[in-house]
Amino acid sequence: MRPLRIALLGTEHVHTADHRAAVTACPDAELCHTLDEADAAVICSTTARHGEWLRIAATANLPVLVEKPLAASLAETTALTASVGSGAAVVAMFLRCAPALHRVRSVLATGALGEIVGARLSFGHPGLPDGMFEGTAAWMLDPARGGIGAFADLGIHLIDLLLWLRPDAPIAVRDARFRMPAGMAVDSSGVAVCDWGAVPVTLAAGWTTRPGGLRLRVDGTRDRLVLRDGLLAVGPDVERHAPQAAGDATRAFLAGLRGRSMWRPPTAADVLTCASVLEGVSVAARRA
Template identity: 25%
Template structure:
């Protein structure tokens, strides 16, 4: 079978550090075209990866007969560009958060189904070894009934690694629509659904901009979540954690507590009520720090799902459910009431 022809639309940090490198490392893929509104960025990227360069995604989709597209653009462009690519007959891997509203997410799902194409959302936390192991332990009943959790994802903010630094689209409400919650919180919403194997029904959100001046989106958020079975816990997202990133999750169960990515050496520690402690060295989670260039498995999974004609682990429906937790938290922050999440 011929290699998949792939285009990457948006050549910023996530494209450079994840999508392009992982496509290049995949032997079943040819990167045929790249697109960025900044012409020089597009040209430099195209040269580096032996691809053709575009500044207009519509022109790229019209001229290039690509099999798959990565959408690595500001959040407000996720839906329109994904839909255009799906309508052009390409499978789509879209960065998170999937869209800026439930309606947009629905339109993306419909476009994928209408065109018979895969739609995957780039939630890489499900592929982290410690998270997969924790899911197995929870699912098998190893830690008994789950009572509570706390999860956090925070770092110093996108200005440290975004292609445009302090002038990044991440800080502009008209382009990002949502700040730390969309950048980091949605990853943890997706992870918790994956770990617990159930949906959330209620969310309360405390959403703040208290750390960075001159930005129009949130930079600190704390959410309280309740699941279908009554598991309650907290999810925090922050662009104000210095000097180190925190990407940890703790699950409190009847028979054990699981500490995920909470220890510099052991990516999963299970502390049993009996006093037994099991430490797992399962490889480190990807970070935005230097040296965090390990493969996220997102691209490989996307490519595999196209070649083997399988539904991706995070399809449009999964992406939409995780997005809705964040939308509910935002609404709660504005109304000061608990948001009910639709089943």
């Protein structure tokens, strides 16, 4: 069986290297340089060009993995979700692949914590002070090119995580605050307070957190769950898992092309809900 040939469409996204490395490391996949020879594609462009690349891939009848967000606004997301609903496109929500979070989902499903009474999730890195958004990634600070700011860039993962962990729990935005540095057109960090079903939840995300990483805490009436990257504590029991990695979504996408299921990617409804919640957070932050 010949290797799957994967084209990278755009190279401006900060996770381009992760996608390239995941394809290169896959024993039955390889990178190619033209759509004519490709079996599938990964869209790593500016967010503003996602629609263009999705149309090109659809014309070539190629399945695609597309970086998040699918689009920079709710209206634009609505216009593009047909590609997700048809199965032609998959959004790269890589936290759904993390082993520790699969374990968290299992714990919540069993009810081991009792009634869930509160949660806090945070996701961050020091990319802004460390120069991550200079050079080819400078577009992420520019709304005209699809830049959406730190909270939406990382917080979208947290919102999607809430949807995946408890699919029957709706998310409602109660309040939000953004940090807007002088001279920047987008936020550098933000915090949102939401209802997760009947559970109050705080979401924090930003590009100025050192050392950064993923943090999750869920409090129940019988026990507590705490996650720090791959280190998971459920009550007194501590487990070590591989930490989350952006290339996990690429590996899951490639496996799916070969008929091997490694994850449940976000549905079109999930993608729309994330965009709707992010719009609600933005409205709440502007109102504050």
